[in-house]
Amino acid sequence: MSEQLNESSRLDQALKGGGLLALIVIAIAFPQVFTNPAVTNYGVFAMIYVAVVSAWNIFSGNSGYISLGQAVFYGSGAYAMGIAARDWHMTGTTVFALLPLCGAVGAAIAVPLGLVALRVRRHTFIVITIAFFFIFQLMAFNLQSFTGGSSGLASPFLTWPAATYNTPFYYIALAYAAGTIAIAWLIRRSRFGLQLRAIRDDEDRARGLGVKAMRVKLSAFVISGAITAMVGAVWFFYINQVEPQTGFDPLFDLTIVLMAFLGGYGSIGGAVLGALIIEPLTLWLNSQPQLGGGSLNEILLGAVFLIVVLFVPRGIIPTGSEWITKLRTRGRPAVIPATTMGTPAAAESGTATSVTSGGAR
Amino acid sequence: MTVLLRTDGIKKAYGGVQALNGATISVEEGTVAGLIGPNGSGKTTLFNVITGYERPDEGQVYFGDKPITNHAPDKVFAAGIGRTFQLTRIFPRLTVIENMLIAAQAKDRPRGVLSWFGKDAWTHHRKHAMDLLEFVGIEGHANVLSGSLSYGQRKLLEMAYVLVADPQVILLDEPAGGVNPTLINHISDRIRQLNSQGKTFLIVEHNMEFVMGLCGNITVLESGAVAASGPPDIIRTDKRVLDAYLGADLEEDANDQPE
Numbered sequence: 001m002s003e004q005l006n007e008s009s010r011l012d013q014a015l016k017g018g019g020l021l022a023l024i025v026i027a028i029a030f031p032q033v034f035t036n037p038a039v040t041n042y043g044v045f046a047m048i049y050v051a052v053v054s055a056w057n058i059f060s061g062n063s064g065y066i067s068l069g070q071a072v073f074y075g076s077g078a079y080a081m082g083i084a085a086r087d088w089h090m091t092g093t094t095v096f097a098l099l100p101l102c103g104a105v106g107a108a109i110a111v112p113l114g115l116v117a118l119r120v121r122r123h124t125f126i127v128i129t130i131a132f133f134f135i136f137q138l139m140a141f142n143l144q145s146f147t148g149g150s151s152g153l154a155s156p157f158l159t160w161p162a163a164t165y166n167t168p169f170y171y172i173a174l175a176y177a178a179g180t181i182a183i184a185w186l187i188r189r190s191r192f193g194l195q196l197r198a199i200r201d202d203e204d205r206a207r208g209l210g211v212k213a214m215r216v217k218l219s220a221f222v223i224s225g226a227i228t229a230m231v232g233a234v235w236f237f238y239i240n241q242v243e244p245q246t247g248f249d250p251l252f253d254l255t256i257v258l259m260a261f262l263g264g265y266g267s268i269g270g271a272v273l274g275a276l277i278i279e280p281l282t283l284w285l286n287s288q289p290q291l292g293g294g295s296l297n298e299i300l301l302g303a304v305f306l307i308v309v310l311f312v313p314r315g316i317i318p319t320g321s322e323w324i325t326k327l328r329t330r331g332r333p334a335v336i337p338a339t340t341m342g343t344p345a346a347a348e349s350g351t352a353t354s355v356t357s358g359g360a361r
Numbered sequence: 362m363t364v365l366l367r368t369d370g371i372k373k374a375y376g377g378v379q380a381l382n383g384a385t386i387s388v389e390e391g392t393v394a395g396l397i398g399p400n401g402s403g404k405t406t407l408f409n410v411i412t413g414y415e416r417p418d419e420g421q422v423y424f425g426d427k428p429i430t431n432h433a434p435d436k437v438f439a440a441g442i443g444r445t446f447q448l449t450r451i452f453p454r455l456t457v458i459e460n461m462l463i464a465a466q467a468k469d470r471p472r473g474v475l476s477w478f479g480k481d482a483w484t485h486h487r488k489h490a491m492d493l494l495e496f497v498g499i500e501g502h503a504n505v506l507s508g509s510l511s512y513g514q515r516k517l518l519e520m521a522y523v524l525v526a527d528p529q530v531i532l533l534d535e536p537a538g539g540v541n542p543t544l545i546n547h548i549s550d551r552i553r554q555l556n557s558q559g560k561t562f563l564i565v566e567h568n569m570e571f572v573m574g575l576c577g578n579i580t581v582l583e584s585g586a587v588a589a590s591g592p593p594d595i596i597r598t599d600k601r602v603l604d605a606y607l608g609a610d611l612e613e614d615a616n617d618q619p620e
Binding site (some may be wrong): 094191194195197198201202204205206207208210211 | 412413414433434435438439450451452453454455459460463464466522526
């Protein structure tokens with residue numbers, strides 16, 4: 001029995017390792033195989049969203065605190081790069097050296113925001129993050145000498161040939177995506193990640209057991225904000241400009257939350273999958289004027305949200321893996337009780353699906 | 362024997378309801394003490410005050426000689442007072458072993474931010490955690506989401522994860538509530554075994570057979586104050602206690618006892 005289990009877990013691991021390797025090869029080879037800039041553009045945006053959704057997931061997915069203010073970091077990163085490049089007269093590829101600074105700006109903004117917002121829980125937290133978002137958008141509109149007001153900022157121009165212009169951006173975005181996934185994975189298996197997930201389940205109880213809840217939540221919020229700001233800066237350099245309504249875009253927050261929920265809220269693979277499905281779809285719809293362009297896109301996003309809520313509320317990856325477990329065990333219980341002491345209610349109390357969602361009380 | 366845990370004149374009101382009205386109890390080191398009383402008599406509130414989940418309006422809590430009144434729950438837990446809840450408070454979407462590891466870190470000294478991210482920070486607790494799961498009898502469920510455990514198993518898990526931090530005193534809030542008879546016996550066996558190893562217990566429980574069989578000393582709360590205190594035999598026959606709480610069944614039981 002245990003040998004069989006070991007064998008099947010070894011097979012699982014081999015499959016997972018092989019799958020991961022294949023994904024990495026595909027991701028690296030993508031712009032070499034599809035050289036058309038219209039296609040590599042999809043790749044750049046897909047990687048940008050993989051990174052920001054994974055970053056969102058590090059904080060919100062683990063802690064259960066749904067942030068709808070990630071655009072604060074995304075826009076601030078973009079503006080930080082634009083302002084620094086403008087004021088320090090930086091040009092060409094040297095502008096990329098500003099990325100760590102943009103990350104530091106994101107982290108520096110996350111600290112005071114977190115100290116205020118993380119005092120409250122659940123719905124109140126969501127509302128406060130939305131309020132922060134609007135404050136930042138208003139500041140971008142109104143601090144004209146600093147942010148360029150409603151006309152925004154332009155990035156330094158890169159004299160790269162148009163045919164391969166997207167490729168370096170693709171690899172930078174891919175590096176951020178891969179790095180964020182790696183950080184998310186490290187956090188998931190660490191003590192820090194476990195404390196975050198304990199906070200999600202019962203924050204007061206976790207505190208009672210010695211978890212320094214504020215410190216843990218704030219650290220995750222800062223990590224998430226710093227990554228999002230750096231990716232925002234890459235996005236800004238890629239599209240060459242930022243305006244208040246594009247840098248601080250409410251749809252950005254809704255989109256990343258939708259991506260995370262579609263793929264599987266709290267799951268690392270889910271964040272990636274959600275971004276890889278939604279972002280190319282959105283871009284394609286935007287490029288189809290005969291389908292109504294942008295407006296159809298928004299209607300479709302709303303429809304996807306409804307479908308997710310109605311049919312796969314836990315997201316594709318958790319629901320999918322549950323189906324796979326069901327198929328494999330074919331009706332037998334996945335875990336054989338090792339003790340006979342359990343009450344008959346053990347079977348009735350069900351599986352993880354019966355666990356109520358929502359973290360903090 | 363020395364008194365390990367003591368409350369002195371605890372008062373606590375919620376609006377117009379006086380939940381605790383000068384509750385003074387003491388628990389001697391190495392004993393199993395019981396706390397009984399009708400619903401609403403303030404038992405759980407007293408637990409909450411002792412463990413820092415509620416602030417008393419008046420009165421003091423002492424752990425040994427040290428006052429611990431108004432200490433935060435994590436401080437109380439780290440000092441050596443563990444507790445379980447009437448409705449178990451486990452982390453349902455963490456696995457059983459992860460629940461244990463969360464509690465295990467209470468006594469860890471902080472080792473800098475980077476240590477949070479290392480997996481090794483946990484592994485030295487894993488063996489101890491598994492031993493305790495084996496002790497309560499749910500080691501076979503170590504890698505299962507704890508939300509999928511039965512109610513009785515959750516009680517055992519909560520007890521195990523309080524034990525993992527090696528507290529001196531363990532406060533159990535209705536450990537036998539909603540649990541089948543076989544499991545109740547198992548739980549009382551484990552409490553006896555831990556007690557023989559030197560752990561002190563304070564137990565709130567409505568199951569009189571369980572309390573009377575297990576506790577060396579029983580305190581009866583009524584309307585937030587102590588109505589009686591003493592060994593089970595005295596409590597069984599105390600007129601005020603019988604009137605206030607225990608009812609006729611136990612009175613008959615007590616009369617049936619061989620002289």
